[in-house]
Amino acid sequence: xxxxxxxxxxFFRNSPYDYGKITHNxxxxxxxxxxxxxxxxxxxxILINILGHRNWAERAEIVQxxxxxxxxxxxxxxxxxxxxxxxxxxxxxxxEPSIYDTIQLHEAxxxxxxxxxxEILTTRTNAQKQQIQKIYMIKFSQHLDHSISSxxxxxxxxxxxxxxxxxEASPSQSQMDKQTQPVNQQxxxxxxxxxxxxxxSSPQRxxxxxxxxQLEQPQPQLALPATQQLEPSQEQSVSSMSDNSPKQVPHDxxxxxxxxxxxxxxxxxxxxxxxxxSQEHIPQQYQQQQQPPMDSQDDLVTKDAHALYAAGxxxxxTDESVFIDIxxxxxxxxLRKVEDAYYRINVKRHTLxxxxxxxxxxxxxxxxxxxxxxxxxxxxxxxxxxxxxSLSGFFVKNTDLIRLTVTQCxxxxxxxxxxxxxxxxxxASDITHSISGSYKKVILDIVSF
Numbered sequence: 182x183x184x185x186x187x188x189x190x191x192f193f194r195n196s197p198y199d200y201g202k203i204t205h206n207x208x209x210x211x212x213x214x215x216x217x218x219x220x221x222x223x224x225x226x227i228l229i230n231i232l233g234h235r236n237w238a239e240r241a242e243i244v245q246x247x248x249x250x251x252x253x254x255x256x257x258x259x260x261x262x263x264x265x266x267x268x269x270x271x272x273x274x275x276x277e278p279s280i281y282d283t284i285q286l287h288e289a290x291x292x293x294x295x296x297x298x299x300e301i302l303t304t305r306t307n308a309q310k311q312q313i314q315k316i317y318m319i320k321f322s323q324h325l326d327h328s329i330s331s332x333x334x335x336x337x338x339x340x341x342x343x344x345x346x347x348x349e350a351s352p353s354q355s356q357m358d359k360q361t362q363p364v365n366q367q368x369x370x371x372x373x374x375x376x377x378x379x380x381x382s383s384p385q386r387x388x389x390x391x392x393x394x395q396l397e398q399p400q401p402q403l404a405l406p407a408t409q410q411l412e413p414s415q416e417q418s419v420s421s422m423s424d425n426s427p428k429q430v431p432h433d434x435x436x437x438x439x440x441x442x443x444x445x446x447x448x449x450x451x452x453x454x455x456x457x458x459s460q461e462h463i464p465q466q467y468q469q470q471q472q473p474p475m476d477s478q479d480d481l482v483t484k485d486a487h488a489l490y491a492a493g494x495x496x497x498x499t500d501e502s503v504f505i506d507i508x509x510x511x512x513x514x515x516l517r518k519v520e521d522a523y524y525r526i527n528v529k530r531h532t533l534x535x536x537x538x539x540x541x542x543x544x545x546x547x548x549x550x551x552x553x554x555x556x557x558x559x560x561x562x563x564x565x566x567x568x569x570x571s572l573s574g575f576f577v578k579n580t581d582l583i584r585l586t587v588t589q590c591x592x593x594x595x596x597x598x599x600x601x602x603x604x605x606x607x608x609a610s611d612i613t614h615s616i617s618g619s620y621k622k623v624i625l626d627i628v629s630f
Contacts, residue, residue, distance in 0.1 A: 197308035198278040201236030211247045214255065222260035229623045230276050234630055239248070240275060266579055266620040267452050271539050273587045279309065283316040283583055286325070290332040295545045296552070297581060298333070300567065302344035303553050304560075310345060337503045337545045343509035350512060482515065486522035493540040494531065501546065504537070516557035561599035564589055568600060568608055572615045582616075582624065597628070 217227035225495035232240060241452060245254040256275050282301055289297035305313065317325040329341045449550040482486050485507050508516065532552060541547035556563040559590060564585065570579035589596060600608040609629055616624065 193277060193279070196277075196279055197306060197312055198237075200238040200241070200278070203239050203242055205235060205239055206585070207239065207246050210239075210243050211250060211255075214243070214247065215251060218262055225263065225619045228259065228263070228271060229619070229626050232271060233623055233626045237278055241277070263619075265618075266583070266616075267618070267623060269486070269579070269586070270583050270620065270623050273583050278588070279312045279316055280320075281584075281587070283313050283320060285580075286313060287317065287321060287536050288580070290328050293332065293338060295333075295549060296567070296570065297584070298329075298341055299344070299549045299552050302341060302425075303556055307347040310347070314345070335546075336505065336543060337549060338562070339502070340505045340546060340549055343505055346509070348512055349510060349515065352381055375545060389531060397598075400408075403522055446604070462525075470525065478515075479518075482522050483519045483526070485511065485515075485519045486526050488522060489533065489536070491526060493536045494527070494529075500539040500542070504550055513557040516554060520554060520558055561592065561595040561604070562603060564592065564596045565600035565608070568596065569611070572611050577615050579616075581614075583622055586624050586627050590630070593628055593630075 197412055213227060214231060216269075217224040235243065244255045247253065256272070259275070263271060278285070282305065285297065286301045288294075289301070301313075302310065314325045317323070317328070319348070320357055321328070326342055330338060486556055488503055489507060492500035506520070520533045523536070524530060527536075534551065535553070537547060537550050541550065552563065552566075556568065567581065567613065568585055571578040571585060597608045600606075600611075604611075609625060612624055612628065613621065
């Protein structure tokens with residue numbers, strides 16, 4: 182599924198994913214790549230050195246120029262000369278990011294991989310989730326929420342469907358979104374994220390992490406590999422979906438307007454009948470407010486902290502729906518503040534991580550809520566934890582390792598520091614001892630770049 186027609190290109194030109202900027206000499210790259218294909222084999226080192234060190238905009242341009250000069254599809258050539266996990270990694274690098282996320286989410290639903298489902302639905306921005314839903318419908322002829330409903334069950338299903346909807350915006354949401362853009366590109370220089378963070382086994386007081394700031398870059402006009410081209414019958418669907426994106430339903434309370442000193446933009450949140458039904462169980466004072474005024478945000482943080490305490494540690498049993506509602510709808514910055522407030526209002530000085538660990542019996546839901554809270558309080562530590570999961574156990578979870586490496590390479594320096602802090606060893610060392618061959622070389626090359 183790769184855009185080629187005018188309608189397709191317009192759809193992806195307006196993508197909420199950051200493709201990066203073209204800074205390398207593309208014509209030199211394609212000549213070197215052409216030289217990698219000789220006889221019955223390919224020079225895998227050349228493929229890794231170039232494709233592993235280019236961002237998506239550059240790789241898309243490489244594919245386009247390669248076809249123009251040699252009248253051959255580069256992606257097909259790579260697939261014909263490589264195999265196994267190396268081929269899967271290179272294929273991931275050559276796939277448009279929103280298409281890749283959509284495919285990964287579909288596979289996670291088929292395999293009932295709850296961790297990957299939560300990862301994508303939690304860490305992608307509102308606009309990116311909307312893009313994924315459009316592509317999912319085109320590629321798999323089914324609404325994503327219907328797939329989630331049929332492939333998951335219980336309270337975990339409720340959480341996954343709730344995460345599919347837009348989160349509330351917050352004054353610094355734009356910076357948080359940029360921090361976690363799932364872009365398969367080489368890492369830029371960035372601020373470090375604090376390494377102190379609660380682990381899943383023994384929650385500690387998390388440090389408040391400063392927001393990383395990245396400059397927004399203009400999206401290049403791309404012509405992308407034919408291996409992912411939309412079917413002709415789907416072209417009209419893309420054009421129609423691009424022109425008729427889901428309309429958002431405003432709440433009664435209007436969003437706070439940014440001050441003259443601020444360039445912050447606020448997103449409105451759409452509320453479906455399913456979301457409205459999910460709020461019925463929560464006391465009115467704790468239900469979601471769309472963009473509460475600035476002077477009431479601290480009050481809402483405290484109310485949410487009390488609501489979570491009342492739904493868990495303060496009573497016999499646990500009202501899981503209150504946790505699901507707050508964790509899925511509040512902004513990530515708001516959740517971080519709620520975690521701090523929860524510690525302050527808790528007479529036993531328990532953290533919110535502690536409450537989740539001891540109140541929830543459902544393993545998938547417990548892990549999912551812990552993941553969401555860890556991502557909100559310390560993103561680098563969250564990603565480090567996912568890398569560790571992919572490398573732990575009797576077998577390496579290669580699909581997860583490839584996805585994490587490809588989508589989080591722009592944040593890899595902070596992730597490596599957090600990994601060392603959590604596990605007292607380097608990420609590169611664990612990768613070296615867990616995988617082998619050309620597959621190990623390409624993963625290490627991206628992680629160590």
